[in-house]
Amino acid sequence: MSTQAKIQELTAALKEHNYNYYVLANPSISDREFDMKLKELEKLEAAFPQFADPNSPTQQVGGDITKNFNTVPHSTRMLSLGNTYNKEELLDFDTRVAKLIGGIAYQYTAELKFDGFAIALRYTDGKLSQAITRGDGTQGDDVTANVRTIRSIPHQLKGNYPAHLEVRGEIFMHKAAFQRLNEERAKNGEEMYKNPRNTAAGTIKQQDSAEVAKRPLDGFLYQLAEHGKEELDHWDSLQRMREYGLPTNDATQLCNSIEEVWTFIEHWESARKKLSFEIDGVVIKVNSRLQQQEMGFTSKFPRWAMSYKFETERAESKLLSISYQVGRTGAVTPVANLEPMQLLGTTVKRASLHNADFIAQLDVRLGDTVFVEKGGEIIPKIVEVDTSNRSDDSVPTHFASVCPECSTALVREEGEAAYRCPNTMGCPPQIKGRIEHFIGRKAMDVDSLGEGKIDVLYQAGLVRRVADLYQLDKEKILGLSKAIVNEATGDERIISFQEKTVDNILTGIALSKSQPFEKVLFGLGIRFVGETVAKKLAFHFKTMNAVMAADLETLNAVSEIGGVIAKSVIDYFMVTENREEIELLKNAGLVFEVVEKQLASNVLNGAKIVVSGTFTLFSRDELKKIIEDNGGVNVSAISKATDFVIVGDSMGPAKKEKAEKLGVKMISEDDFADMISE
Ligand code: IVH
Numbered sequence: 001m002s003t004q005a006k007i008q009e010l011t012a013a014l015k016e017h018n019y020n021y022y023v024l025a026n027p028s029i030s031d032r033e034f035d036m037k038l039k040e041l042e043k044l045e046a047a048f049p050q051f052a053d054p055n056s057p058t059q060q061v062g063g064d065i066t067k068n069f070n071t072v073p074h075s076t077r078m079l080s081l082g083n084t085y086n087k088e089e090l091l092d093f094d095t096r097v098a099k100l101i102g103g104i105a106y107q108y109t110a111e112l113k114f115d116g117f118a119i120a121l122r123y124t125d126g127k128l129s130q131a132i133t134r135g136d137g138t139q140g141d142d143v144t145a146n147v148r149t150i151r152s153i154p155h156q157l158k159g160n161y162p163a164h165l166e167v168r169g170e171i172f173m174h175k176a177a178f179q180r181l182n183e184e185r186a187k188n189g190e191e192m193y194k195n196p197r198n199t200a201a202g203t204i205k206q207q208d209s210a211e212v213a214k215r216p217l218d219g220f221l222y223q224l225a226e227h228g229k230e231e232l233d234h235w236d237s238l239q240r241m242r243e244y245g246l247p248t249n250d251a252t253q254l255c256n257s258i259e260e261v262w263t264f265i266e267h268w269e270s271a272r273k274k275l276s277f278e279i280d281g282v283v284i285k286v287n288s289r290l291q292q293q294e295m296g297f298t299s300k301f302p303r304w305a306m307s308y309k310f311e312t313e314r315a316e317s318k319l320l321s322i323s324y325q326v327g328r329t330g331a332v333t334p335v336a337n338l339e340p341m342q343l344l345g346t347t348v349k350r351a352s353l354h355n356a357d358f359i360a361q362l363d364v365r366l367g368d369t370v371f372v373e374k375g376g377e378i379i380p381k382i383v384e385v386d387t388s389n390r391s392d393d394s395v396p397t398h399f400a401s402v403c404p405e406c407s408t409a410l411v412r413e414e415g416e417a418a419y420r421c422p423n424t425m426g427c428p429p430q431i432k433g434r435i436e437h438f439i440g441r442k443a444m445d446v447d448s449l450g451e452g453k454i455d456v457l458y459q460a461g462l463v464r465r466v467a468d469l470y471q472l473d474k475e476k477i478l479g480l481s482k483a484i485v486n487e488a489t490g491d492e493r494i495i496s497f498q499e500k501t502v503d504n505i506l507t508g509i510a511l512s513k514s515q516p517f518e519k520v521l522f523g524l525g526i527r528f529v530g531e532t533v534a535k536k537l538a539f540h541f542k543t544m545n546a547v548m549a550a551d552l553e554t555l556n557a558v559s560e561i562g563g564v565i566a567k568s569v570i571d572y573f574m575v576t577e578n579r580e581e582i583e584l585l586k587n588a589g590l591v592f593e594v595v596e597k598q599l600a601s602n603v604l605n606g607a608k609i610v611v612s613g614t615f616t617l618f619s620r621d622e623l624k625k626i627i628e629d630n631g632g633v634n635v636s637a638i639s640k641a642t643d644f645v646i647v648g649d650s651m652g653p654a655k656k657e658k659a660e661k662l663g664v665k666m667i668s669e670d671d672f673a674d675m676i677s678e
Pocket of ligand 1: 115
């Protein structure tokens with residue numbers, strides 16, 4: 001075989017392997033074999049440059065140094081897209097489309113919105129001739145040499161292509177490649193990159209294409225911009241691009257309605273975490289080329305396409321300081337004070353740091369750049385620390401050693417994550433926290449009192465323990481006032497104890513005396529005694545005296561009361577101040593025993609019922625009360641033993657799936673109301 005033929009053969013074989021590997025994701029030879037063939041070709045081309053193909057796979061290793069990128073005009077403007085952020089806006093888009101099309105049926109394609117940068121690729125006689133960045137939309141940089149290093153972008157088209165062809169798409173870096181690159185940079189003491197998108201965009205602007213080749217980029221094409229005379233519907237054009245060997249994304253879906261698009265969006269909103277690359281939304285396009293042409297463009301966007309942006313879950317900020325909050329049980333929670341930033345549409349200034357171990361694990365220090373995410377919780381949390389900009393005098397964070405409120409030395413019990421302030425009886429936030437808990441909706445339910453008013457009463461020295469509430473004297477509290485500043489908004493609110501306010505407070509407190517025993521028990525705030533445990537204890541022991549008299553063994557014998565709870569109950573009643581408090585509450589006339597109540601009916605006859613979602617006829621608490629009043633039992637989690645679930649709006653999909661799987665009956669609140677009225 002002649003050298004020329006050998007070069008041609010190797011070139012063709014390597015191109016085919018690249019295609020199999022990068023486009024079909026189905027390699028036909030090992031990486032090692034590939035590298036050996038590539039080396040052989042390199043050698044031959046070096047010796048016989050006159051036979052080398054300008055689009056040779058060896059060029060993908062890079063080598064051309066581009067001093068300055070040439071500016072090249074785009075064949076047609078490279079537009080961006082309008083954005084929608086919720087279902088309502090998406091439906092509005094659909095309404096506009098329907099109106100513009102005027103009563104004729106239409107379809108959408110839904111595709112992923114890749115988070116990289118846009119590129120236009122020109123193919124002349126099937127050969128990659130030019131790659132241009134988006135630039136300002138009218139003209140961009142010629143980055144052909146760099147794009148040639150991207151293995152998934154074919155240098156030669158397959159099939160029956162027109163002489164002039166232009167496709168557009170997105171170039172990006174896979175998450176894993178980004179991570180590897182950053183690890184290497186960290187090892188070399190170089191500055192770390194922020195995210196895959198910026199890194200990809202920065203990479204393509206590198207002057208040295210050999211550098212570009214070291215940072216693996218990938219791409220998907222989503223638009224057939226010039227295609228000779230033949231015009232195709234969008235869905236068909238994606239298929240055609242595939243036939244030409246151009247990488248397109250398989251997740252794309254043809255949809256018959258906006259509801260189908262919505263299902264696609266909902267799926268990818270969560271499934272995107274499993275993708276190897278980042279997407280920041282979904283792009284929807286009217287499928288028919290004719291309809292697209294009819295609809296046209298605004299000055300900025302096509303009227304026939306729209307992007308749906310996922311909420312950004314992560315934002316960057318700076319740790320300014322750490323404050324420590326003391327809860328009612330004395331647990332000290334560290335809170336990060338951050339440089340204000342936007343996250344999911346709200347300004348965030350604070351984030352949870354959980355506990356000392358969490359801080360140590362993150363090794364987060366004052367002044368560090370941090371990444372904050374909003375998970376299911378309301379309070380966002382710091383998930384990552386960028387240490388690259390750390391100054392030399394940065395020091396590791398030491399957890400507070402004394403209580404920020406009362407200066408008592410903090411303690412940490414074995415096996416516990418939290419540091420605690422042991423000054424239970426003298427530490428202000430613990431005292432106020434206990435009172436707030438006591439008057440809470442699930443305990444004594446004094447809704448005329450709240451955090452602010454309790455603070456006023458505390459400051460005035462009128463309440464130091466919950467029993468003091470029942471000794472409040474109208475004359476003494478009338479006229480008290482205090483300005484309270486909302487930390488988040490800076491708004492000032494004056495709390496003043498006018499006649500009417502005072503009357504409401506005192507009436508509320510008086511009414512609380514008839515709250516049932518289990519609520520009183522819960523209101524005491526015994527550690528680990530939540531609402532359910534309080535009920536268990538109350539119904540098992542029937543009276544406060546019996547609960548107080550129970551020893552460890554007796555408590556342990558109660559179903560679902562474990563050793564930790566039992567010990568906590570014993571510890572609570574060992575404390576003299578607590579026993580005094582109980583005595584005072586008893587004298588104040590609180591309910592200290594279970595009053596067997598008359599059931600409204602027993603239609604539910606012990607049925608175990610889960611309430612899930614939100615309702616219109618009743619509130620969740622009302623539903624739960626109706627269940628109990630009619631002989632049913634409220635349970636929180638769905639299991640085989642569950643008799644039925646009352647399903648409201650926005651019941652979680654996981655719960656629904658579980659109920660279906662276990663064959664647990666699901667009924668609506670209307671069905672339930674019918675059942676009870678029977
Ligand atoms: S279509 C005229 N499809 O998002 C239609 N764009 O915010 C032009 N993008 O500039 C774009 N994935 O860089 C389209 N599947 C996709 C996309 C996509 C990512 C980018 C593209 C565009 C930007 C608009």
